[in-house]
Structures are given as structure tokens and as C-alpha cells.
Amino acid sequence: MGLLLVLLVAMIGAVPLRSEQQQLSTKECENLGFTGLALCSDCTTFAEYVKDPELISDCRKCCTEDSADAMSKVIYSGALLEVCMRRLVFYPEIVGFIEEEKDKFPSVKVQYTFNSPPKLILLDDDGESKETIRIDNWKREHILQFLRGKVEMQKLDIVSITSMLALLGKHIGVGKFSQHLGIIG
Numbered sequence: 001m002g003l004l005l006v007l008l009v010a011m012i013g014a015v016p017l018r019s020e021q022q023q024l025s026t027k028e029c030e031n032l033g034f035t036g037l038a039l040c041s042d043c044t045t046f047a048e049y050v051k052d053p054e055l056i057s058d059c060r061k062c063c064t065e066d067s068a069d070a071m072s073k074v075i076y077s078g079a080l081l082e083v084c085m086r087r088l089v090f091y092p093e094i095v096g097f098i099e100e101e102k103d104k105f106p107s108v109k110v111q112y113t114f115n116s117p118p119k120l121i122l123l124d125d126d127g128e129s130k131e132t133i134r135i136d137n138w139k140r141e142h143i144l145q146f147l148r149g150k151v152e153m154q155k156l157d158i159v160s161i162t163s164m165l166a167l168l169g170k171h172i173g174v175g176k177f178s179q180h181l182g183i184i185g
Helices: 002-014 018-022 026-032 040-049 053-062 085-090 092-104 140-150 158-172 174-181
Strands: 078-083 108-112 119-123 129-134
Touching: 026 053, 040 053, 040 140, 078 085, 078 092, 085 092, 092 108, 092 140, 119 140
Parallel strands: 078 108
Antiparallel strands: 078 119, 119 129
């Protein structure tokens, strides 16, 4: 009976806990593209936008538990998509995003930096970098979903609206424009 108890204790000690077994090294996480996406609540938010189980699993292997879910709710003012122009040929999904989808996000700028792996640099209201996420292996739809959830759409300021109204007035004529707005009966 004593030998059985010793064997049972030895077996339990030899089996790693689930969370320990799934954790990856920092280098492995960087290679998967999870630099800066450190909180597990971010993976939960990420899962709401990206419907790729393998990508979500990789995120969970690279995250650390957080006590509050507040950071996952953060919406950034803008983002830089940083990539090396010479390496773009190796990332057709990112090229597709830049050429066909990027204009849907006026607060996202593309920055070509020599030898830089593709990454999203998320910015605060002052344009300061707050979070960086490698996107080497992301599909175009993953980039779109992530940006829709984490980057606010650019707000139009009064100067932009005034400029657009002036251009519209010139285009359709001031009389018709004023009638359309209900200024002149």
C-alpha cells in the first residue's frame, strides 16, 4: 500500500499542469507574432474578432493571466502598419490588406522600415506607441477584424466637414446646395 502511494505521488508530480504545459517561450511567441499581446484577456477579445482556432490557441499559449479585463477593452486612436518594403513579397495577405482594405481605416498608416517584420503599432491619442503586435502569419480578414475592434475610426473635425461642404457646394452649385440643406426656401 505504501509503495502504491509513493508511485501515485510520483506520477502526479511528473505530470505538468495544463497551463505550464501550454506556455511557450518569449522567442516562440515572437515567432508566432505575439509580441506585446501579453494579457489573456486580450486573447479573449482577439477571439471575438478573429475566428481562427489555431491563432487563438497560439495566443493563449503566449499570454499571462491578468487580474482585470480593462486592458482588453482599450480602443486605440490609430495604428502604424510597419513592414519592410523588400519583404512584402513574402506576405501576400498584408499586401492585399494594404492595396485593397487600408483605405477603410484612415487612422491606420503604413510605414516602410528596412528589415522590419510586419507589425501593427497601436497608438494613443498623442500618437505614442502603446502596444506592438507582429502580424507575420495573419490573414487579411484577421487584420481587418482586429483593427475594427481595436482602432477607432477617425472622427471628422469641424475643419474637415467645412472643407467637404465647400467642395460639395462648388460641385453642385451654391443655389442647389443651399436648397438641399434647407437654408434657402
